[in-house]
Amino acid sequence: MAIDDLADEHEQSERVLEWLRRNGAGLIGGIALGLAAIGGWKWWENHQVQQQAQIANQYQAALDAIEAKDKGAEAKVKALGQNTYHTLAALRLAQSQVVANQRDAAIATLRSIQSEDPAIAEIVNLRLARLLIDAKQADAALKLLANATTPTAIAVRGDAQLALGQRAKAQEAYTQAMTKLDVASPQRRLLELKLTEAGGSPVKPEAKS
Known part of the structure; x- marks a missing residue:
């Protein structure tokens, strides 16, 4: 190998060493941070798994x-x-x-x-409303179901209104609930009985031709 070639290699080696001296700390720090991030993520995953199991x-x-x-x-x-x-x-x-x-x-x-889940919240409110009606707190049950939209919730609202002596409103609620149910629904028959108890008259659904 020629002397010039050796000189070039030596010069290149010196340049590499000089670059490492200037940037080595940052490079090592970056690698350390990367490893720490990976280790931290693994720790977090394990922590979450342990919490869920607990x-x-x-x-x-x-x-x-x-x-x-x-x-x-x-x-x-x-x-x-x-x-x-x-x-x-x-x-x-x-x-x-x-x-x-x-x-x-x-x-x-x-x-x-x-619960922020609307479906779960409705189940809770329905069960709570029924208990409140039984506990002579029908007005509190009405507040719970003020924005009811499902047939069951509207029917329970009717129960609360009937308990408060609001027969006309109860009839309206039962009728509204029935319009949301299929003619063959077992729940519809129960609502017809409640409507009759409230002083209303169930309307026979028109037969389909």
Whole structure:
């Protein structure tokens, strides 16, 4: 190899070393940050998995306590926080409280549920409204169902109005609920009976030709 070639290689090596001296710290720092980010993400994933497993175990423990009629069941349900697990456990707790003739406790349990899911919120409101009507708090039930749009919710609103002696409004609610149901729906027959009880007369649906 020629002397000039060796000189060129030496010069190139010196340039590389000089570049590393100037940029090595930043390069190493960047690599370290990258590795830290990867490690942090893995830690977060593992942390999330552990949390989900823990709350799933708490949920099962709450259900077991409810099934066993354990006095600590209510505390176990509250300990779940506000999430889907709490909603499901609270609905189950309220159901068991109703069966045990603990109506006021069931009302309190249902009121503790906070769900942003419209379908879940309607289920909670319907169950709560029925209990409130039974507890002579029909006006509170009406407030819950003020914006009701489904046949079942409108019918329960009619129940609240009937309990308050608002027979004409109850008739209107039952009739409105029936218009949203298929003619063959079993729920329609029940609404016809309620409408009759409220002093109304069910209209026979016209036969299709």
